[in-house]
Amino acid sequence: MENLYNEFIKKIDKTKVYLNEPMCKHTTLKIGGVADIFIKVENIEELIFVINKCIERNVPITVIGNGSNILVKDGGIRGVVIKLQLNNIDFIEDNLVNVQAGVLLSKMSNIAYEKGLSGLEFACGIPGSIGGAVKMNAGAHGKEIKDILICTTYLDKNLELHTINNKENEFDYRCSRFSYNKEDIIISATLKLKSDVKEKIKLEMDSNMKSRKEKQPINFPSAGSTFKRGKNYITAQLIDQCGLKGYNIGDAYVSEKHAGFIVNKGNATAKDLLELVEYVKKKVYEKFNIQIQLEIEVMGED
Numbered sequence: 001m002e003n004l005y006n007e008f009i010k011k012i013d014k015t016k017v018y019l020n021e022p023m024c025k026h027t028t029l030k031i032g033g034v035a036d037i038f039i040k041v042e043n044i045e046e047l048i049f050v051i052n053k054c055i056e057r058n059v060p061i062t063v064i065g066n067g068s069n070i071l072v073k074d075g076g077i078r079g080v081v082i083k084l085q086l087n088n089i090d091f092i093e094d095n096l097v098n099v100q101a102g103v104l105l106s107k108m109s110n111i112a113y114e115k116g117l118s119g120l121e122f123a124c125g126i127p128g129s130i131g132g133a134v135k136m137n138a139g140a141h142g143k144e145i146k147d148i149l150i151c152t153t154y155l156d157k158n159l160e161l162h163t164i165n166n167k168e169n170e171f172d173y174r175c176s177r178f179s180y181n182k183e184d185i186i187i188s189a190t191l192k193l194k195s196d197v198k199e200k201i202k203l204e205m206d207s208n209m210k211s212r213k214e215k216q217p218i219n220f221p222s223a224g225s226t227f228k229r230g231k232n233y234i235t236a237q238l239i240d241q242c243g244l245k246g247y248n249i250g251d252a253y254v255s256e257k258h259a260g261f262i263v264n265k266g267n268a269t270a271k272d273l274l275e276l277v278e279y280v281k282k283k284v285y286e287k288f289n290i291q292i293q294l295e296i297e298v299m300g301e302d
């Protein structure tokens, strides 16, 4: 890995490339062992350079955005973790914007507000990047990224760029075609917004943020809702009805505020969190005969 590291720093600023980097520094859960190499990539040229070097040496690649929907196991991630920091925002028309994958949803919603553009109010409190949001079809307050997305550009494993329309993204509840085409890397998304009164946009953003503060345990590290909502049930309610609020394994706790969130109250390990996940699943299954599913993505080695 050191040789590969040395090759990377010939082209990429040394301050952006790390050997044996703890992933707990790059996930909102603040959990995770080391990545062999962790690299912040700021443009497509650098991205292609890094991928080519990894292909030459047969080194696995993992791409992350803001690390807000992942649990990295305690043994860390072998190979190279690329944190995409492609941050361009390009208004093609007044209400049509091409946003690169690394831009944070919170930043983009604020820019939209400043320009009097509506459509991203739902996303102002979701702590992810555009890339992560497209992959997960992130949503809140009854809206999802798919509602405003015109097209997505991605890089495939042969380093070819493709642009696909909304339908071709195969959006569904918290997933998209990128959930199973795992080697494709989202580069940017074009979003269609609509002109509206700034005060109205602000009111909706404030109300969304207020409801988050009231309902979610945002004072503890988490990855948001740990489990997916069901088609005809609300998973957090099932967990609550099992009496699991406040139940813990080590420092991993079922939040007392919102049973759908597992939070890290200190030094939780991935092992603690995964054991708690299994316990919660088992209890819900025993009481309701329902198999609840993880929303967060588990990565890395034990």
Ligand SMILES: Cc1cc2nc3c(=O)[nH]c(=O)nc-3n(C[C@H](O)[C@H](O)[C@H](O)COP(=O)(O)OP(=O)(O)OC[C@H]3O[C@@H](n4cnc5c(N)ncnc54)[C@H](O)[C@@H]3O)c2cc1C
Pocket (backbone or CB within 6 Å): 028, 062, 063, 064, 065, 066, 067, 068, 069, 070, 084, 101, 125, 126, 127, 128, 129, 130, 131, 132, 133, 134, 135, 136, 137, 138, 139, 140, 178, 184, 185, 186, 187, 216, 218, 222, 223, 224, 225, 297
């Ligand atoms: C407090 C809190 C509240 C949350 N609330 C919500 C909510 O209301 N609604 C909601 O939907 N989610 C919510 N989340 C979860 C999370 O913010 C979203 O899923 C978000 O879209 C993930 O984006 P990310 O950039 O952090 O992705 P990451 O966590 O970095 O990655 C998630 C997945 O996407 C992949 N990925 C990331 N970028 C790319 C790319 N460019 N190309 C290909 N694959 C990529 C990663 O490999 C991984 O598989 C919340 C999380 C927290 C911590």
